[in-house]
Amino acid sequence: MPFTASVISAKEWGAKPPKQWSEITRPQYIVVHHTATPNSPNDVSKGTLAGAKNFAKSIQTAHMDGFGWVDSGHNFLNTTGGFLLEGRQGSLDAIKQGRCLRSAHAGNPKGNESPGIENEGTFTTYQMNAQQWNSLVDLCVSICSSCKIDPDNIKGHRDFSPTQCPGDWLYSQLSRLRSDVRQRLGASTEDYLREGSTGQKVKELQQILKAKGFNPGPIDGVFGSGTLQAVISFQKYQRLNADGVVDSITWKALNSFPTPKEEPPSTVNxxxxxxxxxxxxxxxxxxxxxxxxxxxxxxxxxxxxxRNLPSQPFLPLQAGAVGSEVKQLQQRLQQQGFNPGAIDGVFGAGTKAAVIAFQKSKGILADGIVGEKTWATVNLS
Incomplete structure (x- = not known):
């Protein structure tokens, strides 16, 4: 389902350039706020388009000049006239691509990774008008669809920080909002699994991934970083959209992907x-x-x-070691005038004595053990 909500971009309402651009994030929630400003008939925007644009400008100025933020703290603004406006610049394009921008609305790192919607008004007891409510539903439907967010993850600001926001009345209506959004999504509503999901369904996913040869780590029913990487690896292998979200397309591909046949234990080391x-x-x-x-x-x-482990896993070399690395060491020592004895790949007394002599000549701890520093020095000398 495409992004269908009508949103006025920051450029269209005349936003100032941000102090810096915010990083792209992978959203999990929608965070609902209220602006804690007067309600109708004293609402700031007066329910008009011009008023909505001016309100967006005043919020941006307060956030950038008053709070010292790089841009508007929220991602979207919903005014009393039902006008939807982009907040932090770049949010609209990011959401349409299934992503978000790190913002400053939630007072919590996890919440700031997800879109925050400011709703004009103070909704402690005051009830939102139908026009503004419908716009909120429209925006949430589009965000859930584009970002594959389960409507159950529509939350209030107070779920992330100690605050009264979004007001007692609006917070009490979140269950209604989730229901309205889910109903609008209709057939497109799916049990998406993504980072942060938990439960039996995640455990089943992990078991399937492991059986298909994509190791998710512990089979614990927690969609963590290991499961995320396994999902992304599978999606890349299947040439799917590698977003780490398990939707119906990924489920279908997983269920049709052949399970590798178990091979008898190898007798070859x-x-x-x-x-x-x-x-x-x-x-x-x-x-x-x-x-x-x-x-x-x-x-x-x-x-x-x-990929990030040391490039010489055979180190350290010391008395008793054997192999081609020891032979290489003996050859390098001999070339530099330190006699290790026979060039036989066996780290014996003669090789140890030569290593100690070499280390002393280079000002390295003379312990007769070839670690990273000694190995690098003997090969660069």
Missing amino acids: LLDSYKFYRGLPHQDQAIAWLQEQVSKPTLEQFSQKW
Whole structure:
């Protein structure tokens, strides 16, 4: 369902340029506010379009000059005349793309990642007129549709910060608002799962992801960062919109994706095989062949997990170590005039003595152990 609410952009109402542009966020909620300004007939906007634009300007000035914020603190404004106006600049375009801008309306980092709607008036006991209410419903329907937000996640400001906002009456009407929005969404309403979701449905999702070869981490019914990355990896693999939100399209793709057949435990030790091929003329061909046998999702997870670890996982080298790295060390020591004895890939007494002598000559702690610093120095000398 496309974004259908009629919203006046910040450019159209004459907003000042922001002090800086806000970062893009992935919204989970809609946060409802009231402006705590006079109600009709003393409402600031007087229910007119010109009044709505002037009200938006005055709020922006108060937020930027009075509070020191980079722009309007809210994302949208709903006036007594039912006029909807963009607040923080860039919010409208971001929402239409299923995202939001980090703002300052909720007084809470999590709430500020989601769109905040300021409703003109003070709704402690005063009841919103039908025109303004319908505009609020229209905007919430469009946001829920574009950002795949469950109407149950329409919240009040007081759900995020200790405040009376959005007023007792409007807060009491949030259940009605959720119901109206859900009814308007109709057939497009789906049980979206996204970061922050919890429950049995999330647990089922995690079990399916794991069975399909996309590791979500613990099967705990909590849609956390591990589950998010697994969903995104699956969506990328299936060439879907990789937004990390599980909608009907992603569910359908998951259920139709073949489950890998269980293979009997391998009798081949991969690490031993790699060490055997390392340094041999056909090493590259062997590793390239092995890579073709591993699924793309597994390779992506492997890359994400290990890409930031040290590039010399065989370190430290010390007495008793064996292998091609020790042989390389012995060759470098010998080339620099430090005799390690036989170039045999065995870290014995002669190699240790040569390492100690080398470390002393370079002002490195002379412990006979080749760590990151000694390895780098011996290869750069």
